[in-house]
Amino acid sequence: MHTSYLSDADLAAAHLTQTDDIAGTVAEVVRGVGPRARVCVLPEGPLTIPYVDGEH
Helix, strand or coil: CCCCCCCHHHHHHCCCCCCCCHHHHHHHHHHHHCCCCCCCCCCCHHHCCCCCCCCC
16 A cells, blocks of 8 residues: 555554555566456545455
């Protein structure tokens, strides 16, 4: 996650980690997952409630 509003401790409590290099972090994770990786961007994360549809 990239945010200026939450501390590293706040993010850790939510099982998240801070990144200063969004592109680098995404590239690293995609390399680790493989070419079929999918990425979801939540530009207004605090105002968004994501969910995963189990049928796909």
